[in-house]
Amino acid sequence: MSKITPDDNQATNPPTIEDIARAAGVHPASVSRALRGIDKKVSAQTRQRIEQIAKEMGYRPNAVAASLRTKQTNLIGIVVPDLGNPLFGPIVQGLEVELRKQGLMCLVIQTPEEPDERRDVVVALANRQVGGLLILAAESDDPMLATAEQLSIPTVLVNRGFGERRFSSVVNDDSESVHLVLEHLMKLGHRAIAHIAGPSSSSTGRARRQAFEELSESLGIQTRVVEARAFTRQEGLTAALELLNQTKACTAIFGANDLIAMGVLDALHQHGLSVPGDVSVVGHNDMPFVDLIAPPLTTVRIAVDQMSRQAAQLLLEHLKTPGQAPSRRVLTPKLIVRSSTASARKTS
Known part of the structure; x- marks a missing residue:
């Protein structure tokens, strides 16, 4: 197959499904089904040809348009209590790595102090059609949790969740x-x-x-x-x-x-x-x-690495099976002995 090069118009405008359809000699609907992985009405040979043409033309899916059709984006919200706390960086990094493997992107937000603002954060994320939430900042009777439950957003609590049974959680013992x-x-x-x-x-x-x-x-x-x-x-x-x-x-x-x-x-x-x-x-x-x-x-x-990995896996399970019953995973800690502890001094 000869390499496909964009014409002058395509050089300034990104290629569309219609452009790929013309190059492949198929209907635009076939291109859409092929690129979304819906194979029943498109043969494997045709799908491979469409994918190759799309790649050569530099086609990129329009995520915004897709979210308007499906009412869902590939965004996951991660809510962190304090971005200045060195503990949370590795946890967020681990979550992002695991979710990116599944084609999901993360939007990280620091928890506001005021209850109304905490509720507004979840509403704002819902308005942006996030697929799910990972909350590292839950407090007692937290408005974020009540709002996530009300809006039916798949939610997993990370390193928080003592006594909380409405949501899945991954916590330290x-x-x-x-x-x-x-x-x-x-x-x-x-x-x-x-x-x-x-x-x-x-x-x-x-x-x-x-x-x-x-x-x-x-x-x-x-x-x-x-x-x-x-x-x-x-x-x-x-x-x-x-x-x-x-x-x-x-x-x-x-x-x-x-x-x-x-x-x-x-x-x-x-x-x-x-x-x-x-x-x-x-x-x-x-x-x-x-x-x-x-x-x-x-x-x-x-166990930061396990916590990130298992929390991401739990959220993916909830995204795959909406309505799945909450579960709780408890991870075993380890004492690291350094120089700030020693034998007790004698007291009078």
Whole structure:
């Protein structure tokens, strides 16, 4: 077959289905069916010829026009609580890679603070005919979830979803995380352990606090809990200063995430306490670069790669089978021991 070259008009205007039909000597409907993979009315030989001509002419499907016909785009919305949090970059990257393999593109949005704005985000994504949602930012009674349910948008919760049963979710085993932390600290001789919890509005904040309180009681450990208002270094600092103003008897502090733990390190430094000589510190998530701070942070590593892969797979299953019952996948964490923990100091 001789190579097809666009004429002068096609050089400035992208080729259309009609252009391909003329070149192939078939009806435009046959071209449309062939390029959409509908083979029943188009022979394999004709389809291959049409695909080859389309490729040589540089044809690209009009995604906007296709979405108007099908009422659906190849867009997936990913809603992230804090784009500045280093944890979420690898998760979003993993989701995007998995979905791109299936021809889907991702639209990433940071969660607004106000409830009405959170609801508006989901409505805006629905108006853009997204095929589904991956939400990394669900809170208690979150308007985003109620709106996604009302609009029947296939939705999967990622790293959030404690107690949520309306949607499929892929979450870390937070109870196991806390068990790993307490087991490690007790082996080092710690019996006075504090927890800087995440905000109670967050499912992960509630889950880790609940596990900490229940396991500490069963183990007979002396504990204190102070709640940070957000999963940030600044709020970790504020909460840790509140704790230290109450007591300095704790020999170890467990932060609900690595940023909170970094705030704990700041607070201990302000009080002239060394880590781990005076107080051991443990974080959660093993976000990038916590091995480079001073001292390198002992933390719980969540299975980020598995979380991204399984969340994308779950969403694809819901897209393929609308109405499928929600399911929950729980991933096993791993404790990463570094230099921020050591044997407990003797207390008087």
